[in-house]
Amino acid sequence: MRETPDPQTLLDWYDVHARAMPWRTPPADKQAGIRPDPYRVWLSEIMLQQTTVAAVKDYFVKFTSIWPTVADLAAAEDADVMAAWAGLGYYARARNLLKCARAVVADHGGAFPDTVEALQTLPGIGPYTSAAIASIAFDRQATVVDGNVERVMSRLYAVEDPLPTSKPELTKLAAALTPTSRQGDYNQAVMDLGATICSPKNPACGICPWKDPCKARALGTAAELPKKLPKKVKPTRKGIAYVARRPDGAWLLETRPEKGLLGGMLGWPGSDWNEDPQPHPPIETQWQDTGMEVRHTFTHFHLKLQVLTSWAETEPERGQFVPHPQFSPASLPTVMRKVYDVACHHVTLN
Template sequence: MRDTTSQDALPALLLEWYDVHAREMPWRVGPAARKAGERPDPYRVWMSEIMLQQTTVATVRDYFQRFVTRWPSVRDLAAAEDADVMGEWAGLGYYARARNLLKCARAVVSEHDGEFPADHAALLKLPGIGPYTAAAVSSIAFDLPHTVLDGNVERVMARLHDIHTPLPAAKPELMTKAEALTPETRPGDYAQAVMDLGATICSPKSPACGICPWRHPCAARAAGTQNELPMKSPKKAKPVRHGTVYLAQRADGAWLLETRPEKGLLGGMLGWPGSDWIDTAQERPQGPPPLPADWTEIPGEVRHTFTHFHLMLTVLTAQVPQESEPARGSFVRRQDFRPSDLPTVMRKAFDLVTN
């Protein structure tokens, strides 16, 4: 039989659990430190939330440390060179986030004198900050009672209330349930607690219900449906796109690279000149090479998956004379070129040629 613990008691139960089991994060002020008066740095909270979108905590940790070491404040980041920031972001994916990171930092400096506004509506007006990020920064950084709804919280709410409406259609209902539980007291700790609960106990597979602080009032546990939730609508098959990239190396070891257009996938990132990416494999897109050369096709292909499609790239390479003048891109000296500055798909092409 389901426990009749009142909804009003649930936040206190969760916070009691969080005070003991909070995860340690490089961007987090833990419950003990917060109780002692330490306050989170809004810059670090914002940075972590942007990085964590569509990315795991384990992946983000090192990137976060590098960013805040190199740019310790929002003013430092706002003054950074775009290429430096995009290079540090390489490999983290979803590159529009990096472009918006810079735009937001510069807006905070120019419009708010270098201080993140402690106001949910003002945060929403900043570049790259949507409802989720605004709620996260409002609650975690400024302890305002705004509700954070990420995948972990959606899963917890779906199970707590035994909601079988498939995602994404269930989002409004799950938000309503989550908002009803957001407390006025310690809302920042509560927001992190419910995310921790989903990440460590109410996990997607085999949730550890026996040690969950909400095990007794959980409707899905009582019904035995916890492993089925949250329900999700069937995903459409991703299309496959095809393209070609050209890797040219000069006699002195310099590589031919170009900066991709600001808009679109991998916008503002370094990359190899190449063709458009199209959905047909009937006629492999090549596009004109960036300069005349004896191009050789490398056996195999680059395979990479983006959010909405799979990509397959044919790789052609050539050794070109020192005096070569490309029609697009420019040569980057060997000592100035770091493969780690390339986005993952472009680095795969480099690895195919050099390994």
């Protein structure tokens, strides 16, 4: 009979092999009595939603350098936070970041609540994020299930049902293993295991602390799990981006509506994004087609943007001219930076 998975075995592995991250309190520090900062845990978890650790690290360091406490973030200007977030994607997170920080300060005296239920009353915090914060910051009994944990559980128990159908079963299996002590370290240990050893391709089963009880390893099917349902084909939308400058070098920009894609972000005025976009220039002027196309992929669709440029002097119907010294391309979301790069290579704006 194969042995059952032992959480302590994984914790012993984690004590030695825990990944070093700017938001993480190392296990040795926790054992020495140093507690995780709930603000840093929360901020990292929001940033890590649908985003890789590698992409988040620099943003996290930047945010905590500019706004070291939740009160500092709550007092920040919206535009400054949105600009600092630019390029990280999923911009609704940045809007909820501000709303949540302000709610923590206004309604909770600047201290994050320490239970899953209370955390879920805050903007932008759902079941996964509340479980992560409660367990990692406060060592509450909570099961954290991300893609890494799903992969570990599917292999450990040889779950053949594909994701996302199998998610409830995998969550139940993960919950059954979660210990009643060191819950935060344990949840991080399972995620680290999935990220470093039980990886999507070529899992290093030979050095896995749970190799003996792993059913998929015994069956030789670890690399095939978890199975996934076929992805739906993403549709393609089109649009027009208008990039205009005044003779003094100012750029015509607009802040996108708070609700919707890239909500609250600075960008170039443009048309709607659909199968047959209609011209909708922000200013009456002579527009020139760059002959170049910007391509970008969002979660649910691919986008192709035609880029038109012009020098202009009249007042725009929408948007506002931003003086060149006050404009930073780094404050634009990725798709808008791609448009900027195309426009800057076009002769009319040099």
